[in-house]
Structures are given as structure tokens and as C-alpha cells.
Amino acid sequence: MAISLAELVARQPVLLAPMAGITDLPFRRLVARFGAGLVTSEMVASRELLGAAAAARARAELAGGARPAAVQIVGREAAVMAEAARLCVDQGAELIDINMGCPARKVTGGLSGSALMRDPDHALRLIEAVVAAVPVPVTVKMRLGWDDTSRNAALIARRAEAAGVAMVTIHGRTRCQFYSGRADWAAIAEVVRAVTIPVVANGDITDAASARAALSASAAAAVMVGRAARGAPWILARIAAGLAGGTVPAAPSGDALCDLISEHYEEMLRFYGTEIGLRVARKHLGWYLAPLGMEALRAELVRLEDPARVLAGLRRGFSELEAAA
Ligand SMILES: Cc1cc2nc3c(=O)[nH]c(=O)nc-3n(C[C@H](O)[C@H](O)[C@H](O)COP(=O)(O)O)c2cc1C
Known part of the structure; x- marks a missing residue:
């Protein structure tokens, strides 16, 4: 039975952000043990995955990890991404996330990651190919847009929903901002208004207070936490408890x-x-x-x-x- 992401995030609305070089299987297991709505693999380059590169396979490794097992893929060719998604599902992935937010020049130079936001028609072809290729939910993670003059996350999210995407995560910055300034949680509200699928707000969430502020400004269904989890795999569980108004478990010491x-x-x-x-x-x-x-x-x-x-x-x-x- 397909997972209902709406139910999943309603149960635990704090998700772990995929982070290359950080959210490997050992780290995801640890975060999941403390409690998280969803933990997703680091991004895996679709082409490398098909080429059986050992490092790429390790990044997509799911064995004995948290459920639902989620893998994020990055790429720019529909057929390759569809094939990579199928391979991940064969290896146990229960959710495929498409990376449309990575700002790194190495990735955008290859027209993947956030560069896809500059070409929504092409992005949609990739999304449609992946949705058609796998029987599991497909989600998309992106930014507000490429730059301030092209904030098109709402438009892409609406088209992605029509193409069958089950959830979108928005990092509240444009690609050209990289990590500068503050994440604009209020801007995510436009995406929330544009779709009926769950929207996840991401960027600069470090504790229950910032999670509450992000949810209130964006009306998103959940928050996603990245950098604050480094060296603190328990933080998602603490944020979730704080949001729920329950007893916040002490950080281990x-x-x-x-x-x-x-x-x-x-x-x-x-x-x-x-x-x-x-x-x-x-x-x-x-x-x-x-x-x-x-x-x-x-x-x-x-x-x-x-x-x-x-x-x-x-x-x-x-x-x-x-x-x-
Ligand atoms: C070291 C590092 C690696 C990242 N790798 C990925 C990735 O593989 N896929 C992705 O979608 N985002 C990646 N991101 C972006 C994060 O998922 C997240 O969107 C961003 O860090 C903002 O959230 P935060 O303020 O909670 O860290 C990465 C971020 C960092 C700092």
C-alpha cells in the first residue's frame, strides 16, 4: 500500500533534510531512532547510480534504515532519472525525491539541481518520467526560484502536483542566494496556496520556536531541518515534541x-x-x-x-x- 505523506507528516511534522556527505545511512538511522517524520538519503547522481559507481550506491543504501526508505535522485535526463528511480525502488526505496534545489555549480553547471527551475518544461518532463516509472510516491525538493526575478516555485509545484507528485519541500531561498541571508518562510505560503499536496518548509529551522515561526508564516504542513541536525541527531525529536506541546526529551549528555x-x-x-x-x-x-x-x-x-x-x-x-x- 502506498504511504500517505499527508498522514505521515501529520503524525510527525519534522523531517530530516537530505545533505550530501552527512545524511548517510548511519546518520539517518540515528536520527530515525530518536524520531523523525522522514529521513531521506543524500542526493545520488542518477547516471552514477546506473553506472554502478560504488560511492553512488552507498549514498542510496537503504538496508536496515528508517521506514519509509526515501532516496533523493539528481539528474537532467528523463530516461536516466526514470531508470535510476526504478533501480532505487528495486533496492527497497519506498519514496523517490527529485533534487531541484542544489545550488552547487558542479550540479547546476550540468543543468541539474536548482538549474531545473530555470526550465520548468524540462523539469516537468523529468518529473513525469519518474512518476511514470515507479509505483511509490515521488516528491520534489526545490528553492523559491533561480533568483529574485524568477521566483517560480508555486508554478512548478502546481504543475508537479498535476503530474502526480505527492509532496514538495521548499527551501526559502533562491538559488542565487546560496545560503546567504535568511530563509523567507512567508514566501513559501504562495506555494502552499497553489497546491493541495503537503508542502514542507525548509531553511534556518533550528529549534521549536523557529519551526513554529516557519509553520505559521508559511502555513506549510511540516518543516525540514538540515544543518541544525549536524552533531545533534536528537534535535528533530526535540523540535517535534516542542511543536506538539509535549515534554521535550533532554539532549543526551x-x-x-x-x-x-x-x-x-x-x-x-x-x-x-x-x-x-x-x-x-x-x-x-x-x-x-x-x-x-x-x-x-x-x-x-x-x-x-x-x-x-x-x-x-x-x-x-x-x-x-x-x-x-
Ligand atoms: C552540506 C550540505 C549538503 C546538502 N546536500 C543536499 C542534498 O544532497 N540534497 C538536497 O536536496 N539538499 C541538500 N542540501 C540542502 C539542505 O537539504 C537544506 O535545504 C538546506 O541546508 C537548508 O536547510 P537548513 O537551514 O535546515 O540547513 C545540503 C545542505 C548542506 C549544508
Whole structure:
């Protein structure tokens, strides 16, 4: 039975944003364990996926992850994207998200990601091809438009809905803004008015107060959180509890946090293998430790090549932190 995204976001209206290099399977599992409406894979280049590039397959990896299993694909050729979507569904994807928001020159230069917003007719051909190719819900993530003179998210969302798209997420910036300024949540309201499918508001949401403000300004059905989840996989659950007016679970601290970081670390090494895992894990260690003022420990740990020494150093660092408290 197809998932009802309206029901899903009504149950838990805080979703994890896909983030390349961050929301891999180990991180998504962790976020889902604390609680999230939906967690989506990092973007996967459709062409690489079909070319069986190992890294692309790892990015789309779903085994044992959160349900519904969602994969985001990026690309610019209808047939290739449709084939990539089919492959993801064969591997267990229960939802396919199309990336029409990535501002990176590497992606827009290939006329993918947010560049698709400059050519709505072409974007629609891709969307139609993907919708026709798979029996699961297809969603689209985009920005407000390419630049301030072409804010066409509402128009594209309306056409996407007519083509069978089940939900759209809008990052409240234009492509040309990249990450500058503030996300314009009120501008998302125009998209909400244009469609009947759920709209998700994204950009600069970091806590329950900003989530509430984004929902109120946009009238969106849900919010999506990206950067605030780095080093804080529990934050979506805290935001959701805050929105629901319930008891907000405490963020893990002390030994519980040390256990969590260690577990995440070991998962990354298992998932990527030691060599790549060590590199990927360094970023996450930084995000966990910086807010605790453990910069010196981070600097020490990221130089180590032996995972056992990293884990021992982490344990020692947390003991010292507790002793100093
Ligand atoms: C490092 C990084 C990687 C990202 N990768 C993706 C991606 O793969 N697909 C996508 O649709 N958006 C991607 N984004 C954009 C986020 O999903 C989100 O739209 C943006 O960060 C704004 O939300 P935030 O303010 O909550 O971070 C990425 C953002 C960052 C910072």
C-alpha cells in the first residue's frame, strides 16, 4: 500500500533534510531512532547510480534504515532519472525525491539541481518520467526560484502536483542566494496556496520556536531541518515534541552522549570501511565536540588513524569534562 505523506507528516511534522556527505545511512538511522517524520538519503547522481559507481550506491543504501526508505535522485535526463528511480525502488526505496534545489555549480553547471527551475518544461518532463516509472510516491525538493526575478516555485509545484507528485519541500531561498541571508518562510505560503499536496518548509529551522515561526508564516504542513541536525541527531525529536506541546526529551549528555558518539563512530567505520570511515567520521566528531568546547580533543582525535585510540580518547575526554564540571 502506498504511504500517505499527508498522514505521515501529520503524525510527525519534522523531517530530516537530505545533505550530501552527512545524511548517510548511519546518520539517518540515528536520527530515525530518536524520531523523525522522514529521513531521506543524500542526493545520488542518477547516471552514477546506473553506472554502478560504488560511492553512488552507498549514498542510496537503504538496508536496515528508517521506514519509509526515501532516496533523493539528481539528474537532467528523463530516461536516466526514470531508470535510476526504478533501480532505487528495486533496492527497497519506498519514496523517490527529485533534487531541484542544489545550488552547487558542479550540479547546476550540468543543468541539474536548482538549474531545473530555470526550465520548468524540462523539469516537468523529468518529473513525469519518474512518476511514470515507479509505483511509490515521488516528491520534489526545490528553492523559491533561480533568483529574485524568477521566483517560480508555486508554478512548478502546481504543475508537479498535476503530474502526480505527492509532496514538495521548499527551501526559502533562491538559488542565487546560496545560503546567504535568511530563509523567507512567508514566501513559501504562495506555494502552499497553489497546491493541495503537503508542502514542507525548509531553511534556518533550528529549534521549536523557529519551526513554529516557519509553520505559521508559511502555513506549510511540516518543516525540514538540515544543518541544525549536524552533531545533534536528537534535535528533530526535540523540535517535534516542542511543536506538539509535549515534554521535550533532554539532549543526551555525559556518558550517554559519549556512548552515542562512539556507536555512531563504529557504525561509520563498519559502513564505509576503516579508511574512508575515519575521514567521514572526523566531520561528525567536530560537530559533536565543538558545542561542548572540546576543540582540543577534536583536534587530537582527528589526527589519529587507529579507531580504538579514537574511542579511548573520546571516553577519556568525556571523563575529564565530567570531572571538571
Ligand atoms: C552540506 C550540505 C549538503 C546538502 N546536500 C543536499 C542534498 O544532497 N540534497 C538536497 O536536496 N539538499 C541538500 N542540501 C540542502 C539542505 O537539504 C537544506 O535545504 C538546506 O541546508 C537548508 O536547510 P537548513 O537551514 O535546515 O540547513 C545540503 C545542505 C548542506 C549544508
